[in-house]
Amino acid sequence: MSSTKLEVEYVAELARIKLTPEEVNTFRAQLEIVLQHVERLNQVDVSNVEPMAHSFPIYNVFRSDEPQESLDRQAALANAPRQAQGLFLVTKVVE
Amino acid sequence: MEITSLTAHEILHLLRSKQVSPTEVVTALARRIETVDPLLHAYLSYDLDRALAEAASVDVGLPLGGLPISIKDLISVKGHPCSCASKILEGYIAPYDATVISNLRAAGAIPFGRLNMDEFAMGSSTENSAFGPTKNPWDTTRTPGGSSGGSAAAVAADEAFAALGSDTGGSIRQPAALCGCVGLKPTYGRVSRFGLVAFASSLDQIGPLTKDIQDAALLMDFIAGLDKNDSTSLPEPVPKFSANLDKGVKGLKIGLPKEYFIEGLDPEVDRAVRIAVEYLEGLGAELLEISLPHTEHALSTYYIIAPAEASANLARFDGVRYGFRAAGSEGLIDHYGRTREEGFGAEVKRRVILGTYVLSSGYYDAYYLRAQKVRTLIRKDFAEAFEKVDVIACPTSPTPAFRLGERINDPLSMYLADAFTLAANMAGICGISLPCGFAELGGNRLPIGLQILGRELDELTILQAAYAYEQSTDWHKARPGVGGLVASG
Numbered sequence: 001m002s003s004t005k006l007e008v009e010y011v012a013e014l015a016r017i018k019l020t021p022e023e024v025n026t027f028r029a030q031l032e033i034v035l036q037h038v039e040r041l042n043q044v045d046v047s048n049v050e051p052m053a054h055s056f057p058i059y060n061v062f063r064s065d066e067p068q069e070s071l072d073r074q075a076a077l078a079n080a081p082r083q084a085q086g087l088f089l090v091t092k093v094v095e
Numbered sequence: 096m097e098i099t100s101l102t103a104h105e106i107l108h109l110l111r112s113k114q115v116s117p118t119e120v121v122t123a124l125a126r127r128i129e130t131v132d133p134l135l136h137a138y139l140s141y142d143l144d145r146a147l148a149e150a151a152s153v154d155v156g157l158p159l160g161g162l163p164i165s166i167k168d169l170i171s172v173k174g175h176p177c178s179c180a181s182k183i184l185e186g187y188i189a190p191y192d193a194t195v196i197s198n199l200r201a202a203g204a205i206p207f208g209r210l211n212m213d214e215f216a217m218g219s220s221t222e223n224s225a226f227g228p229t230k231n232p233w234d235t236t237r238t239p240g241g242s243s244g245g246s247a248a249a250v251a252a253d254e255a256f257a258a259l260g261s262d263t264g265g266s267i268r269q270p271a272a273l274c275g276c277v278g279l280k281p282t283y284g285r286v287s288r289f290g291l292v293a294f295a296s297s298l299d300q301i302g303p304l305t306k307d308i309q310d311a312a313l314l315m316d317f318i319a320g321l322d323k324n325d326s327t328s329l330p331e332p333v334p335k336f337s338a339n340l341d342k343g344v345k346g347l348k349i350g351l352p353k354e355y356f357i358e359g360l361d362p363e364v365d366r367a368v369r370i371a372v373e374y375l376e377g378l379g380a381e382l383l384e385i386s387l388p389h390t391e392h393a394l395s396t397y398y399i400i401a402p403a404e405a406s407a408n409l410a411r412f413d414g415v416r417y418g419f420r421a422a423g424s425e426g427l428i429d430h431y432g433r434t435r436e437e438g439f440g441a442e443v444k445r446r447v448i449l450g451t452y453v454l455s456s457g458y459y460d461a462y463y464l465r466a467q468k469v470r471t472l473i474r475k476d477f478a479e480a481f482e483k484v485d486v487i488a489c490p491t492s493p494t495p496a497f498r499l500g501e502r503i504n505d506p507l508s509m510y511l512a513d514a515f516t517l518a519a520n521m522a523g524i525c526g527i528s529l530p531c532g533f534a535e536l537g538g539n540r541l542p543i544g545l546q547i548l549g550r551e552l553d554e555l556t557i558l559q560a561a562y563a564y565e566q567s568t569d570w571h572k573a574r575p576g577v578g579g580l581v582a583s584g
Contacts, residue, residue, distance in 0.1 A: 006452060013404060015451040016413075017444055018432035027445055030506050034449065035509055038395040038462070044469050045530070051467030052474060053281040054297050054327070055523020061326035075190045079417035090415055091430040 006031055099127040100574065103162055103310040104255040110161040115328065117150035117161030119203065120256075124163055128208075128254045131577055135230050137249035139168055140176055141208030149205045149280060158201025159317065164199055165255035166244050168209040169216060170301060172196050179292050180224035183419045183438030185414050193290020194325065195259060195301050195318040202317045202454035208426045210258060211245030214440045215409065216294045218242050219512035222503050223442045224552070230499070232275060232575040234539040237496040240270030240512070246304045247274035252577050254454075257314060258304045261295050264397055265491075265516025267302045268528035270462035272544020275530045275573065276425075277561070278304045279311045280516075282551045283523035284329035287322030295404035296327075298397075298520040307571050308529065308562040312336035315554060334555050340562040345379035346487055347560060350484030353513055354390035361412070361494040367532030367543040368490045375488070378563055383484055387476040392469050393518040398510060399466035401454050405443075406450030412438065473554075474522040481550045486560055490515055491528040491544035495536060516548060525554045529561045530570040540572075 008028045010018050019027070073086055082089035098106060098115060109115045125143050132138050146163060155161045166172055169179045171189035173196075178184040196206055213223035221229040221244025229235040229244045232252035239248040243260030247270035260267040262280035263398050272277025273354070279302045286301045293299060302316035317335045349372060356365060372545050376382050414420035414434030421437045424430035440448070453462035480487060493514055502509040519526040531545035549557035 008448060011446075011448050011452045011455065014455060015447050016410075016428070016431040016435055017439065017447060018436035019444070023441075023444070024369055026441075027448060031445060031449055031452075032498055033507050034398060034510070038398055038508075039467055041392055041395050041399075044389070044392055044465075046465055046468035046472070049468040049471050052471040055474070055521075056329065057557075058284070058327055063323065067568060071190055076416075079187050081414060081418070081420035083126075085134065088113060088415055091424060091427045093427050 006035060097127065097253070098123050099253045101256070104313055106256055107162055109156045113155070117153050117155065117205070118147060120161060120184070121146045121150045121163055121207070124207065124254070131252050131254050134577055135232055135237055135252055136227055137211055137229050137245040137252065137254060139178065139180065139209040139211050139226055139245070142175065145174070146205055146207050152205055153205060155203070155455065159199060160203030161205065162316070163207035163256060165208045165210055165246065165249055165258040166196070166206050167212050167243050167258065167260045169212065169261060169292040170195065170259055170375070172206045176209055178209070178293065178497065179215045180212045181404045181443070182225045183435070185225070185416055185419060194287035194322045195308065196290065198317050200407060201508060203438055210243070210249055213242035213244070214443050215292070215405070216242040216261055216263055217405070217442050219265070219269060219509050220497070220502065221245060221270070222499065223440055224346065225440055228499060231496045232577040233275065233541055234496065234537070235577070237498050237541070238273070240273035240492070240496065242266040243304060244270045247271050247276055247278065248295065250274070250276045250304050250306060252575060257306070257310050257453055259341065260304050261291060261299055261301050263298045264401060264520050265513040267304060267527055268491050268516050268546060269513060271304055271528045272546070273496040275542030276306060277311045277527065277571070278302065279309055279315065279527045279554070280519065280525060281315065281319060281554055282525040283520070284327050285525070285554065286318050287325040287328045287551065289322055289324035292324060293408040294386050295401040296408060297404060298401060308558060308565050309337060311527070312340055312558050313315060329378070329552070331552050336555055336558055337530050339555060340559055342559040343379065344375055344560050344563045347380040347486065348484040349380050349382050349560070350384060350385035350480055350487045351383050352387045352390065352487060352489055354387050355489035359493060360490060363384050363532065363534035364490050364492070364543050367534070368488070368545055371531040371545045372488050373559065374568070375564055378567065380560070385480045385484060386485070387518070389469065389472045389476050390518060393473055393521065394510060394514055396466045396469045396473065397517040398449070398460050400470060402446040402450030403454050403463050404450070406447045406454065409443070409447055414438070433532055440507070470521050471483045473518055477522040477524055486557055487548040487565070489546050489548070491546035495534040495541035495543060497582050519548055524548070525549045525557060527557045527561050529565060530573070534572060
C-alpha cells in the first residue's frame with residue numbers, strides 16, 4: 001500500500017469541499033492515524049481473491065421500458081434553494 | 096400506568112379492543128415527549144397536528160392500526176422534514192414516502208416525528224448531529240450510541256412505541272445495546288432502501304428498534320420484502336416473523352467467535368454476554384467455539400469501503416436541486432466548495448475526504464480494491480462458520496455507553512465502538528441486539544447488549560433465539576428512571 005502522506009487540501013478540492021487551514025491540519029493528523037490503522041490490510045494475503053462490491057450477486061434487474069409515475073415539476077422544485085420559471089437556477093458556469 | 100410504557104403489540108391490543116383510541120395514544124405520546132425529551136433530545140421535530148389528523152381517520156382493524164412509529168431522520172416520509180441531522184438538508188421536506196413508510200401506512204401505522212442521529216448516519220454516538228447530541232436515558236452524561244441514537248433513546252425512554260433506524264456498520268444494534276432496547280439489522284436486500292438517504296449503498300439497511308422481540312418481529316412482518324423501486328431488494332419469500340417466534344432453542348447450535356472475546360472487551364460486558372449464552376445453553380442450545388479469522392481486519396475494510404461509497408453518494412449535495420446553498424459564491428466551483436464547507440459537519444467532511452482519497456487515481460488498487468478483496472474473505476469466514484452453527488452470539492458493543500465528548504476528537508476510538516457490528520454489514524448477514532444485563536458505572540446502571548448474528552435471510556432463527564432468551568429473563572422490562580416516570584414491570 002502506498003505512503004500515508006495524505007494531501008488533504010488536494011483531496012478536499014477533488015471532493016469540492018473548502019477547508020480552513022485549521023481543518024486541513026486537524027483532518028491530516030486524524031486521517032493519518034486512521035490510514036495507519038487501515039494499512040494493516042497489507043498483512044492479508046489477497047492473492048486469488050475476487051473483490052466483492054455487494055453482498056449478493058444481483059446482476060441486472062429489468063423492467064419494461066414504459067413511463068412510470070414520477071414527481072411532478074412543482075414537487076421536484078419545491079426544495080430548490082433557487083428556482084425561476086419552473087427551472088433550477090444554477091451558478092454561472094461560463095465567463 | 097402510563098400507556099406510553101406499553102410495547103407496540105400491547106398498545107395494538109388496546110387499540111383493537113377499543114380500550115384506547117388512536118387519538119389518546121398520540122396525545123399520550125406527545126405528553127411523554129414533552130416531559131422527557133428536554134432531557135434527552137431524541138427528537139428533532141414532530142408534527143402533532145398531522146399525527147392527530149391521521150389518528151382521527153385510521154382504521155384500528157388494520158394490523159398496525161393507530162400505532163405511532165417514530166422515524167430516524169434519514170427515512171423519507173412525505174411532507175415531513177428529512178434533514179439527516181445535517182445543516183445541508185435543514186428545511187428539506189421529503190416529497191415522497193420511502194417504501195417502508197408506504198408499507199407501514201398500509202398496515203395502519205402513523206409515522207411520527209423525526210429522530211436525531213449522527214449526521215448522514217456517520218458516527219457511533221449521535222454527537223455528530225448538526226442539531227446537538229442525544230443523551231443516554233440511563234445516564235444523561237453519556238451518549239446513546241449511534242448513529243440511530245435518537246431512535247434507541249426514544250424507545251428506551253418510552254417516548255416512542257417503536258422506531259425505525261438504519262444500520263450501515265452497527266447503527267441500529269450498537270445504540271440499541273447502549274440504551275437497553277432491541278435492534279434488528281435485516282439481511283442486506285431484505286428491506287427496501289427506497290426513500291432511505293444513502294450513506295454506503297452496499298451496506299445500508301433499514302430496521303426496527305423496539306421494546307421487545309415481538310415488536311421487532313411485528314415491524315419486520317411489514318417492512319420486509321421485494322420492492323420494484325430498489326433493484327437490490329431480494330425476491331425471497333418473507334415469513335410471518337411475529338407468528339413464528341415460539342420455537343425455543345433446543346438443539347440450536349450457537350457459535351461463539353473467539354475473536355470477539357478478547358482483551359479490550361469490557362469485563363462486565365464479557366461477563367454478561369457469557370452468562371447470557373450459558374443461559375441459552377440451559378434452555379437447550381448447544382455452544383460451540385468458532386473462529387472468524389479476518390475479524391481484526393473488518394474495521395479497516397469498513398473504513399475504506401463505507402467512506403468510498405459515502406464520497407460518491409454525498410456528491411449529490413451540491414446546493415442546486417435541494418438543501419442548503421452558501422450565499423455569495425464566485426463561480427460554480429466556489430459555489431460547490433463553500434456550500435459543502437458550510438453545509439457538512441466535521442465527521443462528514445472527514446469521511447468524504449477519506450473516501451475520495453481511497454478512490455483517487457494511484458490509490459484505488461492499494462486501498463479500495465484490496466478492501467473489496469478482504470471483504471470477500473470476511474464474508475467467507477461467516478459462510479464457513481454457518482456450516483457448523485445456526486447462529487453466532489457475541490457482544491454487540493465492546494463497552495457500555497461512553498461519556499459525551501469522550502471520543503469525539505479521536506475518530507479511531509469512535510470507530511472502534513462498531514468493532515463487533517460492522518462485519519455483519521460487510522458480509523450482508525442479519526443480526527440483532529437485545530438487552531442481557533447491566534454494568535455498574537459511576538453509580539448508574541448501563542445496559543449491555545447481546546448480539547445474535549444469523550445466516551443471510553434467516554432473521555426468523557435469530558428472532559426465535561432472542562425470543563427464547565427474552566421470555567425467560569427480565570432485562571427487557573427494565574426502564575431508565577428518566578423524566579420521573581418509571582415504567583411498571
